[in-house]
Amino acid sequence: MTNVNNQRPLYERPILETAFYPSYKHLIQNDQYEEWGGYTTLASFASEGQEYFSVRNACGVYDICPMLKYRISGSDAERFLNRLMTRNIKKMLPDRVVYCVWCDDNGHLIEDGTLFKFSETEFRLCCAEHQIEWLLDSAIGYDVDIEDVSTDIAALAAQGPVSCSVLKKMGFSGVDNLKPFQLAVFSQLGFDVMISRTGFTGDLGYELWVNSSDAAALWEALFEAGKSRGIRMIGSTALDMLRIEAGLIMVDVEFMSCFHTVRHLREKNPFELGLHWLVDFNKGPFIGRQALLKAKQNKPQRQLVGLDIDWNKQADSALIYDSKDCSRQIGEITSALWSPVLKQNIALAFLDAPFYEGNKSMWAEVYLHRECLWERKVFECRVTPKPFYSPERKSLTPPEDL
Amino acid sequence: MNSLINAIIIGAGHNGLTCAAYLARAGQSVLVLEAAAEVGGLARNRIVANGEQLSSAAHLLHSLPQDIIKDLQLEKYGLHYAAQHLKTVSLNKNGATIVLNKQLAMGDQLSSADLLGYDRFYLDMQRFSKALLPVLGKVAPEIAIEDWRQKLDLLGLGWSIRKLGTFYMREFLRIIGMNLYDLMDEYIENTQLKAAIAMDALLGSEWGARSMGSVLTYLYRQAGELRNNTGLALPRGGMGTVSQAIAKSARQSGADIRCNSPVKHIIIENNKAVGVVLETGEEIYADTVISNADPKQTFLKLINPDHLGTNFVRQVNNLRAKGKAGKLHLVLSQKPSFTGLDDSLLGERLVIAPGMDDIELAFNPSKYKRYPDSPILEIILPSVRDDSLCQNGQQLLSAVVQYLPYDDSTNEDQNRTAMLRVVIETLEEYAPGISDLIITAELLTPRDIEREFGISGGHWHHVELVFESFLFNRPTPLLTRHATPIDNLLLCGASCHPGGNLMGIAGRNAAQQVLRGEK
Incomplete structure (x- = not known):
């Protein structure tokens, strides 16, 4: 990956390019750059609609190099992670990946991420925000090494119904045997490619992990194999649409890390985000357990749910009311989408108790900008289960050969 | 479970013993577990040569409150004073001493x-x-x-x-x-007067x-x-007798005190302390576990970190516990003579701190883990006041040597030897000929104190007495009022408010918290 010159003052440091950037920069047509974790990334390369549909109908590729990657190794690695995470890490098999969250002592959510297990003594944590201080301080008393390998490893997410076929065409024979959240290392390209059946799109998909020095070769091989199958780089706008359909939460959108909230009480716990299934009170002690036990005694005052909204106008940032006259606010929308594949107006929203349960009707107050005029509309909406979209191919092993 | 008692106290330092005594007096069954062969912690005696004993760390009593002495009947159990209301005498190479006696300062050079x-x-x-x-x-x-x-x-x-x-x-x-x-x-x-005053801080x-x-x-x-009326006092028989007296009082009330019983770790079940495991593997269960060990020792060594949160461990790990006080012990063949010091003042508290800048110069190298060229000393010759300590006219000299770094280098032993030489050379400047009187000499560095007494960083007060660790923030907000994040586990040592010195208040207050059911 491009050399990080940490010696220079922050304001003089250039925005970085990911290891794949030189390979795909000729595909950038509309210059919709955005900064992510210090890197130049793209909101879209050419057309966000086409990028979105490439994932639902063919194979879309998203550059996930800016994600933080931590190598966690040592004889206490598993014990360390079992205390760090609210999930039971001891149940994890080698060559598997789990989605997990971790909290501070007060049970406040720090972040979510994916944990890769290579062996009892070697793991990799992948997440969106810097965690090194928390990990190092959590390691006091454990025989564990923690190393930030973010710049050493480059990664691409190849997602969509033909992604498996493309990988097979690249020579990764046996990749179709990977079950969801399973990983394996393939060396057919002459260098090691770790492939995990993971993603952030709610579709069939894989993530490909290589040493940064092999990034260009991986990209060339992937796009060569995929060019007859409609492979396409996608930007963050398309990814955001995909993850909303999959009902997946995003840091700084659905919740803010308790490290970053400036207003006390704006922190979230896993229950408020509907992540009860990620908290295992039976596994023994873990960070935040006491606080979460206490939090669990009462139902959350607010909880994140999926909403189905009448009419077809995307309800971005709308406030939710208990009646059409909008007198009492009961929640707000965090992410909204007119779903192209469902033809449905969906959203993720925080609702007060008791509205997040049951089938009560409620109203979203939406502001529409039409011909330079703002119009206020009130649409009826109701709680609907997540994920909104979950195709069968997502979990089918082996996937259909397309 | 092989036994069930009300409270286990880890560490028979003076606070642990005081806590045990108060709990036992209230009818609780108490077991005190001490790693060393003798009770007392920093307040125990040390045999330096052929049976000569002196206070191993703390050598002056000044803050043990009257009410504790009375409650525990310490005078009945052996607390006697060889001397009270010691004056402070600041020595001077040229003989210009300054004597401080409460409100009164005396010295020819004082304006x-x-x-x-x-x-x-x-x-x-x-x-x-x-x-x-x-x-x-x-x-x-x-x-x-x-x-x-x-x-x-x-x-x-x-x-x-x-x-x-x-x-x-x-x-x-x-x-x-x-x-x-x-x-x-x-x-x-x-400046010499100021330096003499500053020693107390x-x-x-x-x-x-x-x-x-x-x-x-x-x-x-x-x-x-202000809480006692003995001033600076020298307990007869050394500081160990104070701890022995508290231990006797505790035992009299029914407390069980076991020495040579180092605790390996505290047993925690479902966020509750239920007992301890000894180094021998023996498990002992109790309703409450009270740790007289310092917070770093208690939480970073005696507890499996699985049971603690990172915010908490961070606070404990960042506690200031860097002892800078060393301890010098000399056995002398006869009474030394200090330049300009009247023989009648030899039994007072002697101070070598020529001026405020000398204190600062002694302090500065310690910030960089180096030893001072001329250390600051607080010297006591206990045998001048207490003839029970020595025979054959021999004399004991006990001195606090400030500021020695926490030396974890490989040259620790050479550095200690070199520093001992520096301390003796310093003494020689104030008491010419003293080096020829030395029969035995030893210097304990903060690291030695850590090893010998099991105190993290070898810090007297367990945790530095600073504003950030004061009152409800002592030692940290997450450990205030003797409570810990683990149920039924309390702290009773010097790291708790009011902390530090030989007070016993932290121990008594911890006992009161247990009796009030706040644990």
């Missing part, structure tokens, strides 16, 4: 301005120390107060500061965060006289002394 200034300084500091008293004997009130008793305690502190009157309240609030170096400049000119501390908060440390020590 009338110095004498008046000292008088004013003494009275002001007494006044301010008294303002701290209302909370000093009690469990620190919490800042988010629900309980009326705590509300009263906090109001008491506020009232006692307000009661100083507008002028002195402002003055109190001005100086409380200041450093002693600057404050004394406002009162006194003579600095002994055992990580910091120098110019460091922030040295005034608070000074007032704290003064306030401690």
